[in-house]
Amino acid sequence: MRRIWLLTIIILILVIVGGIAGYYTYYKPATPKKVVIYASLSEMTTCDPSTEFSNSIMWLPLVYETLLWYNPFNNSFIPGLAVSYEVSEDGLKWTFHLRKNAVFHDGTPVTAYAVKASIERTVKLGQGAAYIWAPLDKIEVVDDYTVVFYLKYPAPVNKIAAAPYASYIFSPKVVEYANASNMTDPKVAEWLNKGNDVGSGPYKLVKWDPENEVILEKFDKWWGWKEPGYPLASSEAPDVFIIKIIKDATTQERMLKAGEIDIAEYIPPETLEEFKKDPNFVVVTQPTFQNLLLLLNTKKPPLDNLLVRKAIAHAIPYEDIVKVARAGLAKVASGPIPYAMWGHFEEFRYEYNLTLARELMAKAGYPGGINRTLLLVYTAGDIYEQRTAELIRSSLAQIGINIEIRPLSWEEQWALAQKGWEDPNAAQDLFIFYWWPDVLSPITYLYGMFSSENKAFNLCYYENPEFDKLIMEAYKYEGIDPNKALELYRKAQKMLYDDVPAIPLWDMIDFRVAKARIGNLENAMNPSYPTAILAHVLKVKG
């Protein structure tokens, strides 16, 4: 018995002494690194810059670069891998001049050939958002640093090249690393999805654990660090940027308070006020490109009557909806283009005026109201849509329109709405609907929801050939003559304002909460690259 005790004590002493000795020999405290932890509500998805079309956008713009970056607030471009570009007069030939000091993380220089190979891989694979390249005819390498895009029809290649998906440039050496035969070999995707990166961005992907955390480390040879005055680089950027997956808003809030994370993607909105008052935290809000609309069935009585549609437009309490349904985190919409996007105009708001609405109803032949209950559908489970629907119902009741609210799953909702093209009477009357962009242009909203050529999502059944022509014309001019395009877009929106096929309700505002030491957060967020925090722009203290 005693011997066992003695042995245990000896072993214990050995372990402790060994541990301390090892601690002093092997552990050299590294220079303290600046680390920032950003909590994400959703897990990361894939690592393939050509096909990824989901949550990984949170880190893709940090690890990979595009030719240009888009600033939606003034419709301008920030140079990325391209320093300049020009477009031919017919809008069919776009020449990009690349910067000469950019290198991929593997040390090889970024060349025109890499640009061609990257975009061609994306187009050939044809997955994710690859369709944004539909106007592309071919890519030509002029010299190491000049690349030309030829188009089949005019389109704004600058915007396409700055898209948040499907426009990233990567090292063609990936074929070699993946032991593949060519770029489109599935082995390339397989190799990338193991957590490897071949980008040229300010951060390298060093740990890929998509359900838990993704760790990015500063790439010292990034050209941007050395470029004086470059708007997307900060000398106080973090050395390490960690994306930590915490799928619950309350847990994010608790972890932020406990100091376990530095930036929260989402916390319960009702706690925002508390954080705003606390000097230890900063709350940053920013517009998004997501908006909510009320689509009207323009082919089914009584909504086929323009006067009734107008009456409804004047009977919706827009301000109350924003305040109650979104806790103030939205702006009353003016037209279908969100307020932060180029192409938005402030002149398309309907006034909330019940007297005017009642007059319009009387003029339309319904002085005593409508004797049928209208059906309003929204996506079940969406609390914002639900609250909006309730407010619309109680307000419309005051002008004699009764509404039944029916929550449906998105597919049921969509399937019901699809019937409307063949038999408008079989479909819903009112439809609450979100839209968000795939290309950063007004065209996605106008074509997407109102063109008679796009029957899949034009669920107002709005048919106006003049409008259809106008918006395609505008899109064509976007790359060549933006001012002219803008004027055409205004005209198109005026048509919608007058015809009322849909009533835009609100444009969503997004927020992030961070510790006070995280500076410049507002500039590290860009609604064109939703959910991403551009860590290289952050000014981190301590």
Add this chain to the structure above:
Amino acid sequence: MPVSKTYIIKRVILLILVVLGVLVITFIITRIIPARPELLWAGPHATIEQIERARQELHLNEPIYTQLYYYLYDFFRGNWGVSWRTRQPVLEDILTYLPATLELAITAFLLAFLLGVFLGMISARGYGRFTEKIISLIGIIGASMPVFWLGLILQTIFGIWLQILPAGNRIDSKLALATGFRPITNFYIIDSLIQLNIPVLIDVLKRMILPVTVLMMYPLGLTIRMTRSLAIEVLSENYVKALETWGLSSRIISYKYILKNVLAPIITSLGLSFGYTLTGALMVEIIFVYPGIGYYIGMALLSLDYPAVIGGVVFIAIIYSFINLVTDLIHAWIDPRVKL
């Protein structure tokens, strides 16, 4: 060991049946609740055709029994499907998450057992009424307090208000990076010891304090109360009185003679409460963002990632049945009167 071969075979067959039952029930539940998992598979910007294709790829357009057949066919070949969120193989995922849970659960169980028996014995031997009351209070609180409530309270007090203990996470990512810590076995205590990384070891242990405290409360309360009542029973037996009259010290009587009679039933009931602890681990790991199996299942549930949910649940069923088997065997080993 007085265990017959037929007994073990019988128990193993029973184990397989239980696991199979759990699998089938979980599978059916995941298929009949009204959700659209194909949306997850197709991704956020999917078109209607892509969603339809996803339905076919996942066999969701076929009857449940056909779907079950496909699942079982793969399951017994070691293919537990891929997560619909991340497309990683489920079994691989589970095995990487398992060590974290085991580290928590084993530590909690060992502590609960040692501390529980110790406190139970003290209370049985009657060290003044005050001590006894305190101990039985711990016993009652431990056995009756809901895990999620206790977890949130402790997290708020120590992690958010006082900030003396980390409120969550298994390891400080910053520290791990700074010291070059790399997981090897995924048991971070072992890993940090192998790498002689003392700062990480201290950090990992610190981060275990709150979740382990919460997790051990139930088995602790159980052990205290059982030890106490069993020991009191044994104390009144004649042979204890005989030992006393022979002049043996009460410490020797307690820990050499009484304990033997008390341990066997405690181990059995502790084994049974392991299932409860695993369920508790789900809540504890979600609250403390502790990436173990519970956290994995919790996150899978939140996003309707059914292969991951089924895989996780079946895995826990296997562990649970296995632990039960082992406790019975240990019981037989400790108590020679038991024949299996």
